Amino acid sequence: MDQGRALLPKALFGGVDERVAGFASLRALAATQHIRLASIHELYVARGKGAMPFTFTVPAINLRGFTYRSARAILRAAKEIDGFVIFELARSEMQYTAQPSAEYASEVLAAAIDEEWEGPLFLQADHTQFKAVSPGVPADGEMESICELIVQDMAAGFYNIDIDGSTLVDLSQPMVSAQQKTNIAVTGELLAFIRERQPEEVIVSVGGEIGHIGDTNSTPEDMQVFMEGIAPVYANKFPGLSKVSVQTGTRHGGVIDAAGKTEAMNVDFDVIDRLGAIARKYGAGGVVQHGASTLADSQLSQFPAHQTLEIHLATGWQNLIMDHPAFPADLMHRVDEWVDAQYLNERKPDQTEAQFHYRMRKYAWGQIRREVWELPNEVQDTLATTVYERAKVILRELGMHETRKYLELCEG
DSSP: OHHHHHHHHHHHHHHHHHHHHHHHHHHHHHHHTTTTEEHHHHHHHHTTTSSSOSOOOEEEEESSSSSSHHHHHHHHHHHHHHHOOEEEEHHHHHHHHTEEEEEHHHHHHHHHHTTTTTEEEEEEEEEEEEOOTEEEEEEEEOOHHHHHHHHHHTTTTOOOEEEEEEGGGGGTSSHHHHHHHHHHHHHHHHHHHHHHSSSSTTOOEEEEOOSOOSSSOOHHHHHHHHHHHHHHTTTTEEEEEEEEOOOOOOOOOOOOOOSSEEEEEEEHHHHHHHHHHHHTTTOOOOOOOOOOTOHHHHTTHHHHHHHHEEEEEEEHHHHHHHHSTTTTTHOOOOOOOOEEEEEGGGGGGGGGHHHHHHHHHHGGHHHHHHHTTTOOOOHHHHHHHHHHHHHHHHHHHTOOTTOGGGGOOOOO
């Protein structure tokens, strides 16, 4: 019997007290199997110093639904090659997938338990992002809301937190220092906040972001100004950032044609080369690539060659599941109907129905969460096998074979 899975119904679908108890039980059971939620900070800092080869790019994977079975499949693929992955969840995803950090952690922990994983297990708060009311101006109460969320994330074992103030970069300003001013301020404030509240035995991995994904490509000056501005926050006081996310030409969800299928995207690898070198001068491990799960395998294989530290993969996993012939057609039809009912006013004049549904269907995960959990075993097995096969390819392209030996650096 899968012990982790047996505890999940209470952790995911019970009352408030049952969910809290379910998560606690899973975390305790994981500890008996030598699974520990960990920070990747020390590994990244060592990588930045050249203490290990620049031959791999760490995949950070967002699972919006079918989480437990997908996480099991991905961990199985990682174990087979003696590699590892990061599982992450963005602030926005927590809402539309109905997966608060503790519940997402419950599913990943259950997957690790049932796959007999041992050692560090990484959970990451992706895009801890500020909402802006105008360029450079955060919405009222945003700092307080994000601080509260970070406390919840760390309590759930998310010891890797990506601060995203890129929404506050003001490109209307002529000088880069003015453009990045608010981003630097909020990132520095949250870095200090995390260091003051992180567990005693953990240095939380904290990332920054200098360019909003999907907008103008990041420049060396952007990185220089940002890192120079952040440096006084932590100098001689506590560890700084372990990484910085940059914009290289990709976009979240990919580029969609009239039939709702993904098209090729270009990646400016020169941005990664030049900005990664600057980030490492300031003690970080390098740069992070977002919006990459729909890239071609031939593009994925280039990231290690350009010393990319980490790559974020989200929409591609969603597509594997929702577009699979085994995914119930009636359930997918109801997803499309729900999207039409909730978001039709957001459909752009030049969007086809297929493009619109593709862009918006991610918001339906929370609506179908219980139904996906209760899919017949044979359907779940088929979908999980597809995730496993895709994970093997991605891990190979990113050079993750025999990288677990570096995890002894990780705290948790």
